[in-house]
Amino acid sequence: MSQPDVPFPQSPVVPTMVDGDHTIQFSCHKGISCWNACCSNIDISLTPYDIVRLKKHLGISSTEFLRDYTVPYEMEKDGMAGVKLRPIENGTACRFMQPEGCGVYADRPTACRYYPVALLSMRRQDEYVDRQSYAIVKEDHCKGHEVARSISVDDYRKEQGLPEYDELARGWRQLVLKKKSSGPTIGTPSLKSRQLFFMASYDIDTFHSFVESEAFSRLFAMTDDERTLILADDVELLQFSFRFLRQVLFGEQSIALNEEAAKERLESWKARQIEIEREAAEKRAKLDEEMAREGFNEEDSGLGVCDDDGASCARD
Numbered sequence: 001m002s003q004p005d006v007p008f009p010q011s012p013v014v015p016t017m018v019d020g021d022h023t024i025q026f027s028c029h030k031g032i033s034c035w036n037a038c039c040s041n042i043d044i045s046l047t048p049y050d051i052v053r054l055k056k057h058l059g060i061s062s063t064e065f066l067r068d069y070t071v072p073y074e075m076e077k078d079g080m081a082g083v084k085l086r087p088i089e090n091g092t093a094c095r096f097m098q099p100e101g102c103g104v105y106a107d108r109p110t111a112c113r114y115y116p117v118a119l120l121s122m123r124r125q126d127e128y129v130d131r132q133s134y135a136i137v138k139e140d141h142c143k144g145h146e147v148a149r150s151i152s153v154d155d156y157r158k159e160q161g162l163p164e165y166d167e168l169a170r171g172w173r174q175l176v177l178k179k180k181s182s183g184p185t186i187g188t189p190s191l192k193s194r195q196l197f198f199m200a201s202y203d204i205d206t207f208h209s210f211v212e213s214e215a216f217s218r219l220f221a222m223t224d225d226e227r228t229l230i231l232a233d234d235v236e237l238l239q240f241s242f243r244f245l246r247q248v249l250f251g252e253q254s255i256a257l258n259e260e261a262a263k264e265r266l267e268s269w270k271a272r273q274i275e276i277e278r279e280a281a282e283k284r285a286k287l288d289e290e291m292a293r294e295g296f297n298e299e300d301s302g303l304g305v306c307d308d309d310g311a312s313c314a315r316d
Helices: 048-058 062-069 110-114 153-159 162-185 191-202 204-212 214-219 224-231 234-250 259-293
Strands: 016-018 023-025 070-074 081-085 117-122 131-136 150-152
Touching: 023 153, 048 062, 048 162, 048 191, 048 204, 048 234, 062 070, 062 204, 081 191, 110 117, 110 162, 117 153, 117 162, 150 153, 153 162, 162 191, 162 234, 191 204, 191 234, 204 214, 204 224, 204 234, 224 234
Parallel strands: none
Antiparallel strands: 016 131, 023 150, 070 081, 117 131
16 A cells, blocks of 8 residues: 555654544634634645635635645645645635634635544455545644544534545546656656646636637536536536646546547657657767767767657667
8 A cells, every 4th residue: 555645744743643533522613722823824725726725715816825825835745736724924824814713714624624633545456446544643743632522533524514625636646646656667757747737736717718719618518507517617617627637647537538620639649759759869979979979989978869858768
């Protein structure tokens, strides 16, 4: 089984893994001595559904929200980007924190709803579905664990409105897990793939414009009614974006292509492969020429030739 995707990767606290029927003792309420303490030093990763809820709450576009309220981070080296809430300027506190509590409480992020529980999503390499487990995190500043109130993890999730949040972000979590568990068999995603992942995952308003575009219509064989239904609601569009990414990143066909456009893309890909081979041959010829001038041959040097991005090398 792959390693769990722990939401607190830099936390010094080692979480205890449990199942949904595990009982915790916890309560967070105004008047407790640690009120707002966890909001004073944040490290909050956002799901795509978190962004949809928060941008609507603030009455701004997803593009504006990403620019003004978030910072990107690498979920894995040279891989897909995640998004975290940006704290206050020159500080660590959440920008939505108020003396009376969270200023966006009705639409607070998944990580905030879960605390002090954390969702761990795992997937075996030979499986197509993810498995859910949970972690209990106890930090010194949190006094909620000292309150005599018992509740199961499953009931706590329901109380915090998490089943909806988890279900609507599940397609995205599966994408992330699939990429991580695939490892080098998929390879390092290209810049274009990383940009598509970021747009389709987080910038739902830009993705909306993309689906509306003539270029999208030329490529994908969708009826006007199908596209209208998807574009009418951000949540529907978000679920469609996960299908789109599975098709683009992993070749899992669920959106029909226009035959002519698909043929054009195939021809374009073939032409690009020929161009890559030509460039590699030119580089090899240039290297051979330079080595000959210096009195070396390939056997002496042990050198091979790599392509532009260094993804593959050849040696005779």
